[in-house]
Amino acid sequence: MSGNLPRLIKAAKDAAKNAYAPYSGYHVGAALQLDSGQIVTGANFENASFGMTLCAETVAIAKANSDGQLNQITAIAIAGGPAKFDMSPDIGVDPITPCGRCRQILKEVADLNALDIPVHCVHAKGHVTYLLSELLPHAFGPANLE
Ligand code: THU
Secondary structure (H helix, E strand, O other): OHHHHHHHHHHHHHHHOOOEOOOOOEEEEEEEEEOOOOEEEEEOEOOOOHHHOEOHHHHHHHHHHHOOOHHHEEEEEEEEEEEOOOOOEOOOOOOOOOOHHHHHHHHHHHHHOOOOOEEEEEEOOEEEEEEHHHHOOOOOOHHHHO
C-alpha cells in the first residue's frame, strides 16, 4: 500500500493538468487508491455560475461510483496550485487540504469500506498525511441513520 504512495501522488498531480478552472486558475487533482490497486482520478470542474463548481475530490469519487467501485477506496492524494504554463499546478509550501464539503463526501465513502482513510495532502516539498477523522472529527455519517 505505502509503496503505491508516490504513484498515487503523481496521479493527483497529473490529474490537476486536466482541471477546468478558467475562473480561479487554481488547478486541483485528486487520486483515489482502490482495494484492487487501481487508481481513480479527478480534477476540479468550474462553471460560469461559480457556486456550481465541483472539486477534484468529489469528481474522483463520482467516477469511482459510476464504475461501481465506491466501496473500495482506501486512500486519497490531493495536489493543487495556480496553473503553470503546462497546466500543471504550481504547488505551494502549504499542503492542500480538502474543503469541508469534500471531507463530508469522503466520510460517506470511507465508511462504506469501514476505513478511517489517510488523506495525503501534497505540498512543494512532499506531503502531509492526515487521517480523515483528524480532518473531520465527530463526523455525521451513515451510521447516524441506522
Ligand atoms: N478545489 C478543489 O478542487 N478541491 C479542494 O479541496 C479545494 C478547492 C477547487 C475548487 C475551485 O475550482 C478551486 O479549487 C479554487 O477554490
